[in-house]
Amino acid sequence: MKRLSRPAGIYFGVFLLLLAFSSQALSQPKDTPTSQSEQSHTDSAKLTLRRAVICEGIKDYAPTNPAIVFPVSIGRVFCFSYLDPVPEKTAIYHSWYYRDELITKQKLSLRPPRWATYSSIQLREYDKGPWRVTITDQANDTLDVLRFSITD
Amino acid sequence: MKSFFLFLSSLRWTDVIDIAFNSYILFRLYVLFKGTTVLRVLIGIAILWLFQRIAVSLNLVLTSWAFQGIIAAAAIIVIVVFRNEIRSVLQAKTLRAILWGSPHKAVQTPVEIISESVFDLAGKRHGALLVFKAKDDLQEVVHSGIPWNGVLSKEMILSIFWPDNPVHDGAAIIEGDRISEVGVILPVSRRKDLPSHYGTRHRAAAGLAERTDALAVVVSEETGKVVVAQGGKLRGVHGKNELARSLGEALGLQVEKKRFSQKRQKLELSAAGLIAFLFITAVWFGFTRGSDTLITRDIPIGYMNRPAEMEILETSANVVRIQLGGSGAILKSLGPEQVQVRLDLGKAVVGKNSFTITHESIKLPPGVVLKSIEPSVVDVTLDVQAKKELPIQVDWTGKLNFSLALTDVKIDPQKITVIGGRSILEKLSTLYTEKARLDTIEKSGEITVSLALRPASLKVAPGSKERIRIAYTVEEKRPKEAENRSEGD
Numbered sequence: 001m002k003r004l005s006r007p008a009g010i011y012f013g014v015f016l017l018l019l020a021f022s023s024q025a026l027s028q029p030k031d032t033p034t035s036q037s038e039q040s041h042t043d044s045a046k047l048t049l050r051r052a053v054i055c056e057g058i059k060d061y062a063p064t065n066p067a068i069v070f071p072v073s074i075g076r077v078f079c080f081s082y083l084d085p086v087p088e089k090t091a092i093y094h095s096w097y098y099r100d101e102l103i104t105k106q107k108l109s110l111r112p113p114r115w116a117t118y119s120s121i122q123l124r125e126y127d128k129g130p131w132r133v134t135i136t137d138q139a140n141d142t143l144d145v146l147r148f149s150i151t152d
Numbered sequence: 153m154k155s156f157f158l159f160l161s162s163l164r165w166t167d168v169i170d171i172a173f174n175s176y177i178l179f180r181l182y183v184l185f186k187g188t189t190v191l192r193v194l195i196g197i198a199i200l201w202l203f204q205r206i207a208v209s210l211n212l213v214l215t216s217w218a219f220q221g222i223i224a225a226a227a228i229i230v231i232v233v234f235r236n237e238i239r240s241v242l243q244a245k246t247l248r249a250i251l252w253g254s255p256h257k258a259v260q261t262p263v264e265i266i267s268e269s270v271f272d273l274a275g276k277r278h279g280a281l282l283v284f285k286a287k288d289d290l291q292e293v294v295h296s297g298i299p300w301n302g303v304l305s306k307e308m309i310l311s312i313f314w315p316d317n318p319v320h321d322g323a324a325i326i327e328g329d330r331i332s333e334v335g336v337i338l339p340v341s342r343r344k345d346l347p348s349h350y351g352t353r354h355r356a357a358a359g360l361a362e363r364t365d366a367l368a369v370v371v372s373e374e375t376g377k378v379v380v381a382q383g384g385k386l387r388g389v390h391g392k393n394e395l396a397r398s399l400g401e402a403l404g405l406q407v408e409k410k411r412f413s414q415k416r417q418k419l420e421l422s423a424a425g426l427i428a429f430l431f432i433t434a435v436w437f438g439f440t441r442g443s444d445t446l447i448t449r450d451i452p453i454g455y456m457n458r459p460a461e462m463e464i465l466e467t468s469a470n471v472v473r474i475q476l477g478g479s480g481a482i483l484k485s486l487g488p489e490q491v492q493v494r495l496d497l498g499k500a501v502v503g504k505n506s507f508t509i510t511h512e513s514i515k516l517p518p519g520v521v522l523k524s525i526e527p528s529v530v531d532v533t534l535d536v537q538a539k540k541e542l543p544i545q546v547d548w549t550g551k552l553n554f555s556l557a558l559t560d561v562k563i564d565p566q567k568i569t570v571i572g573g574r575s576i577l578e579k580l581s582t583l584y585t586e587k588a589r590l591d592t593i594e595k596s597g598e599i600t601v602s603l604a605l606r607p608a609s610l611k612v613a614p615g616s617k618e619r620i621r622i623a624y625t626v627e628e629k630r631p632k633e634a635e636n637r638s639e640g641d
Contacts (some may be wrong), residue, residue: 065629069548069558069590100581130547130584147582149548151590 279373297333535573
C-alpha cells in the first residue's frame, strides 16, 4: 500500500526520445528504408520486438550492463526495448510490477520504421525483491515479460 | 421467602438430577462398605479434605500443600491396601445388589442348625472350628482349604468334625447356607494374654478374628466348651440359644425376633440417605453457587460442516474473547478443551459470510455462564478450489560480487500448477522461489531451491515439482564499470 501512495512522477522517470530527436536519429538512421516499395512492405509488416533487456543505463541509444540482478545502490534501472519493424505510428506499454503489485504503467510512443525506447524506475531501499516488466502493445497483447531482482 | 422461591426457580432440572444422582451414589457406597475398614478410611480422607479446604481458605500454603499430598497418597493407599474388600463388594454382589440391594444378607445362615450341631459336637467332646465369613476377603489369610460347597446340615457338620475324618483338624468356612471349604488352616494368634488351657483351635480362631471381621466358633476337644471369637475378643457361650443369638447379631442376620433391630437399621439407612443428600447438596452449592467469579478467555474459533469444494480464505477473527461467570472452583478448574467456539459453515456461500456468535455456538461445561462475547460477529470468506499454471521467478537476495553480472537464468520447471482458492489464483501471476543467495556466487553454476507458496493455503498440484533447479550465468563486468562500482561502494 505504501508503494502505491508514492507519487508516480518521483517514482520513476520515463525518457522518451520521440520529440527531442528525430526518429531517424533514435532508430539508427543508416538503416532507414527510403524506397516506396520498401515503405509499403514496412506498413504491412507486424510490430516486432527485437530486443528487450533490463539494464543499468542507456548509452549511445544502447543498454549498458544488461543483467537480471541489480544492487539497489545503482539508484535506477532501465527497461530498454528495440522494435523493428514499426509499421505505423503506435505505442507500447511498460508495466512495472513489484511481485504481483503493479507499480507503474508507462506508455511509450513508437514511430516507423524502427524505434528504440526505454522506461526506468528510481530505486529505494525497500524496493529490494523480485520485479518484472511486462511489455504490451496497444491491443494489450504481451510482447515480452522481463524478470529481474533488486538486491543488496 | 420470596428470595427462596426465586432461588428455587433458578435451579434447572439437570441440577436436581445432578444432586440426586450423586446423593444416591454416596448413599450406596455407605450401604456397600458399611461396617468395613474401607468406609472408616474414606471418612478419614473426607475429613482430611475438609481440613485442606480450610487451610486453603486461610492461605496456609504449606499446610494445604501437605494435606493435598496426604490425600493423594491416601487415595492410592486405599485402593492398594483395601483392594480385596473393594473387589469382594464389587464382584461378589450382582449389579442389582450393588445398585439397589439391601444390606441384609440375601441368603440366611441357618443359625439354629449350627447352634444345635455345635453343642452336639461339644457334648461328644469332638473338637471343631467353624468360620463365618463376613465382608472381608479370607483368601489372603487362610491356607490349604479343600473346596466343599455343600448345603449346610447338622449331619454334615458332625461328619466333618468326626475324629476319624481327615479334615476334622482344620476349620470349616461357612458362607450363607453353604460350607464352602473344609480343612482350612488359619493364622495362629501370637497373643500372650490368652488362657493357658486354650489350644491351637482357640489360637487359630483368635488369629483370624484379629485379622478379619469374620466370626469363628471353637468347640474344645478337651473341655467341650464353646467359645466365639470376633474382633480380637474371645468369649464363652453357654447354650444353643445364646450361640444362635450371637451368630445372628454378629452376622447381621434377619431374625424375626429382632424387629426393634430392623427398625433401627431402617432408621439408620434413612439417616444415611438424608446425610448423603445434604452433604452432596452442600458440595454442589459450594461448587456452583459458591462465589460469583468472572474470567476472560481467548478461545480459537473452530469451523464445522465446511463444504468439501470450498476452503476458508480469510477470517475477520481467529479467536473470540469470551467472559465467563460461575463459581471460582469451577472456573479455576476449567480446562481449555472444555470451552469451544464452533461455527457451522453448512450454509456458507462463496465469498464473504457473516456469522453471529450466539450461545449455541459456544460449548460450555455445566455451571459456567456466558457473560459476553467479543467480537460477536465473525466474517468468513470462502472460496472454491481451482488450479492454475504459473511461471516461476527466482527471488534473489544478498550481494553479488561487484565485478560480476548475473546475465542469464534458466529455470526448470519454468511453470508449475498450483491448487488454491479461485479468487487467490486470479490475483496471482507468478510463483516465487525461496530466497536464493548471491553472496557465494563466483562463477556460473546451478542451485536448487524450494517454492515459497504464499498464501500458505496454496498447494502444488499432484505431479508438479516442488523443487526448482536454477542454472545461472555470471560474467565479468567491463573493468571501467567494475572500477566505478567499487568507488561507489
